[in-house]
Every structure is written in C-alpha cells, then in structure tokens.
Amino acid sequence: MSQDQPRKPMAERIWDFFASVKLSFFLLLLLAVMSIAGTLIPQKEGAAAYVRAYGEAGWRLISAIGLNDLYHAPWFVLIMALLAANLVICSINRLSLTTRILGKDPVAEAGSMRKPKESFTLSGEPASNLDKARQVLERLVGASAQAQDQGRTVLFAQRGGWSRFGVYVVHTSVLVIMAGALVGNFWGYGGYVNIPVGSTVDHIILDNGQARPLGFSLHLDKFNVAFYPNGMPSEYRSEVTFLEGGKPVQKSTLIVNDPAEYKGIDFYQSSYGNDLKTVEVDLIRPDGAKQRLTLEARKINELPGGAKAAIQGWRERVQMGAMYDGPVARILYQEAKGEPQAYTAFKPGVKMPQSGPLKFEIVKVQTEAYSGLQVKYDPGVWFIWVGCTLMVIGFFIAFYFSHRKVWLRLSPAGQGRTKLEIAGATNKNRQGLARLITRLSHELGGGPKKAE
C-alpha cells in the first residue's frame, strides 16, 4: 500500500532536505574539518613554496582544489551558503511551530494538565482555596486561566514564552554576520601604502596589487619609534595630515591599536622601514672610462647623452658567503640607440660576474624612512558588530530563560478538605522548574519539602 503513496513533489523534498538538523550537523562539522585543513596547509603562499613542500603533483592538486586559499575557495563559500540556507529554512519551519505553541488558548491548555509533581491536602473547600491559589500562581508565574474538569478546578499559568525566540535571535545574528562579510567583500577594499617621511601620497596599493586613487591625499609629517629601556620597541607613531586639493583638512596621529579615519577609510599603523631614495653609481665602460650617475628610485632616469636607466630592485645588504657582503642594485640601462640591458651593481673593488659589456659600481646609497600603513574601507563592519551583539543577547535568552507552564488542580478531598496538585512543564532547565514548583507548594501550604 505504501508503494501507492505519491512521492512528495521535488520542491517539498528540497525543502525537507534543507530543514533537517542532520544537515546542520553535517555542515557544522564539515566546516570545522575543512577549516582544520586550512590551518595545516599554509595559506596564500607562492607557488614555489608549495612545490617545495608537496612536490609538483601535490601543488597541481592543491591549486586545482583551491587549498592554497581554502577560506575563499568557491566550495568553502558554498558550504557556508548551504549552512545559511539550512539555518533560514530550519528557522522558518520551527517558527511556525513556535507561534503555534505560543498561540495556544490558555483555557484549552488548562484543560490538558500534565502529570502532577506535588500533591497535598488543605483545609477548607476547594472554592475557598481557589482565590489564594490563583493569587500565588499569578504572583510567581503569570496571568492565569481556569478550566473545570469533572468537578475539579484547574488553574493554568505560564511564563517566559518569549524566550522561545532566543534561538531565532541567534540564528539571525549568524546571518547578519555573514551578510556583513559579503558587504565587506563586495563594496569594501583593503590595501596598504608606504609613505616616506615628508612625502604626500594620493593612492594606495590594493591587496590584488592594483593602485587605487584615494580621492584626497595624505602627508606623513613625522614618524617615530619609541623604545623601552631594554631595547624593545614600545610604540610606532605616524603623524599625518589629510589634504583636499592640496589644503590640509585634518591632522591625525596613528599608533598601533589606534587607527585614524578619514571619509570612512581607516588607516592603521602597520610597518616601517627604510626605502631606497637614490643610488650613486660609477658606470665603467670596457675601455675603463668612468661616468658618475645619480639614479633616483621609482622613476626612469634620463641621462646626459640620451641614455636611460631605472632601478629595478635593491637590497641594503646581501651576503654570499666569502664572495660578497654589501648592497646590491638591479639596474636596467639603455644606451641612446640600443636595447635595454639588465645589470647587477655591487660595491667597488670586488670581482663579480658581469652580465653585459658595462659594469656598475655602487658608490653611495641614500635611503629614506617610510611608514607603512594598512588601509581599509569596509562598509560591512557594522553588520558584524550588530550581529555579534545580537548573538550574545540571543545566547542569554536561549540558554538562561525558559518557557514554563504550571497547573494547579483543586479537587474535593472529603471532610470539607481540598486536594491540591501541582504540575509543570518546561522547554528547558528542569531544575529551575522543580525549584519553582517547590516554592509554589511551600507558599500554598504544602509541607516544607526539601529539594533534592
């Protein structure tokens, strides 16, 4: 017979799939396991590092699955999206159940009393005890409803029904946090900028390597490192001025843990160092003729006679065992009529292999201090803080408040006495309910019973 039952429609089956707690379980633990993988495999390293550690084939596998940037891999994002869908659908399913529970008619509930937990007799007819019972119940629990059941009177009251919404507050908070991350991903950006002391910049370098204009400019007035007596650095401090159209509009001090904000963009003290400013080199031709050149960093230097030169790279100190120890510069040089040729310049007086007909010797290096600033624009960050706050509030509601129902039944016990029974139900914290029932019983004149 069961074979004749029509299969559920597709949409309903998909719905049921997403509504299952098993799926939540599976996704939570899958997310945990995948995150573990991400902490074991180094993230966002260069290809060479992976080839060294896992071999050529290993690297191909890693890059194919995206394990080198696991937390941003499409399938990892998909697991999170599935978890979000699961959360939404579970919550919608349960929400209708919750509203049904909270919407129950109290009089009808009064008529469906649970098994009594306490029972004792009082002097006086049930009718004479009813008012006191109702007063105590309403004081300790809440508004009461009344039902008659075969000559017996049942009083019903409940408290904390709203706490059933705590779980939805928590689930919503997770979605708000995920939304904040998405907003930050789509509309935010991050990057850095290195500003030499006394210089002005009007663009930053984004995390993907592209330049992005700021729309205003930023001048580094001063950079200072302070030290503890034992030599440990105690503070990095950049003093900056924000300029609009060349006019100063805001002065700010940046230290670690205390960023500056301008037009919604945050600037963080992140690093510092020395950058190359100029290199003085001797250009030595095959015939021994020497020419002194001053090359500026980060530009193409036009030289007398129509030649051009640029500094491609620079290291303050390179050690090559006994062969060499000193500064090294990579210079791209082009004669007035010729092809560009790359040379490596060393300090004078050392025998190093030459890569072309010319030889360059480093005479003097000038560096300048720069301050490295992390730059961030993230319109989603407020979602995160709202989500976090909601989550903590939701936890307190969900864990520390419960929906308690209490029934009192008064029935004639003969000889003009009343039999009073107390029953209760709760969605969590049974101990709390037990204490409440003990207290009710105590106040209603039940014998002083010790709680276990």
Add this chain to the structure above:
Amino acid sequence: MEALSNQILVAVTFTFLAASVLYLCHWAFKSKAFGWAASGVTWAALAALTLAIILRWVASHQMGIGHAPFSNLFESLVFFAWTIAAIYLIIELSTWMRTIGSFAVPLAFLSMLYALTLDPAIKPLLPALKSNWLIAHVITCFLGYAGFAVSAALGAMYLATGQSKDPASPRALVLDNLIYQTVVVGFILLTAGIVTGSIWANSAWGTYWSWDPKETWSLITWLVYASLLHSRFMRGWQGKRMAVFSLVGFGCVLFTYFGVNLLLSGLHSYATGK
C-alpha cells in the same frame, strides 16, 4: 615584589598538587575529613594565587611598564589555573560533589606546572598588545576555556565513575546537567572572547577576521560546541554522549590554546611592525 610573586606561584603549584591528592583520597576512601581538607587547601591555593597575580600586576607598575598580567603564555597559564580553580569551587559550593575535584583540580595543577617551565620575567608590552581590549579578550577567553576544562573534568568523572550504567540516577542527572551548564558558560564566553578578539584585531590590523590559525581554531572549537548544543537541544543527547563530546571539545580547546602555538607557528606571526 616580582620575586615574591614568583615564589608564591611555586608554592601554589604544589598546593594544587596536594589538593589533587586530597581530593583523590576523598574519592578513594569516601572520607569526609579528606574532602574538607581538600576544599580548604584549594581555597588557600586560590587565595594565594589571587595575591600572586595582584603582586605581579603591582610589580609591573613599579617597574614602569605597568600592564595587566595577561600578556604572554606564562601569565595566561597562571590565569587559566586561577579560572579553573574558581569555577570548580563555585560548583563545589552549589553541589557539594567533591569527587569532581579529583578531576578538575589536577588541571589547575598541570597548568601551573607548565607555567613553571617558562620564563616568569615581567616583560614590557609589545605595541600590538597595548590595547584596552587585551584585558577583555583574555578574561573572556580564559573564563571560557576554564568552563570547558571543568566540563571535560565532569565528563571524565561521568565516564570514570560509571554513571552511564545508570544514566537516570540522580547523581548521573546532576553531572549531566553540570556538563551542560559549564559548556554553556564556556560557549558564551568563548563567543565573547572571539568577538572582543575581532574588535581588537579590527582596530590593530584593520580586519576583524583574517583566518589566522589561532582564529580558525577558535572557530573550529566554537563549531564543535555548537554541534554539541544542537545535538542536545534537537536530538536530546545526554549522559555518556555529552561526556564524550565535552572531552572532544576540550581537545579542540587545548589545540587552540597550545597546539596552534607549538605546531602551527611559522605560518603566521602576531608581531606587527614586521
């Protein structure tokens, strides 16, 4: 004053050892006298530990590099021991089940013992750690860790004392509920710890989440405990399963706390200023 604080810490370590032995004797011999002695010794250790932490704080100010004593592994281990002892004693006061002490107090002892192997010198704060969020972050995280530690101790006790043979007995039910309560305390505080950590990271590094191994492992721990709570709420898991789950969860806590630093270092450095 720093030296005095360190001497007290050594004494406290062995006081925790003595307390652990007394709790075990109490359990083994079912003797009330041992129980009272164990409690007294633990209270004394907690008081001395509090004093040592305060002295260390004062000493750092006298050295001109004043900061709350929560800035490195040594100080965090000392504080971890303090929180375990404090949470355990609160449970003891409300349940009078001293057998729990046989499982919880040794954890405080081990934490102190590990601390003693490290350099106790008071060092100035790195620029990255100079933040008011340091105190909020460390206190919430370690209270959370301690909540989980005590829940694992309860889980171990649940299994070791054979409660699963009669999971409906009052004692088993009390233990089961305590495991749940301590996990909830730990879970809320871990959440608060992750939140304060990300607020701090946002002001120090400009990003509230960067999938750094420590962050990721705290999230893994959070996911495991979230599963535990869902299994209890939605599937009614209790007793033995809760006990085992609390031990697995504490394994994640330990890895977040120690494993990341010991095994996964080199992938990421917390130091700024490159």
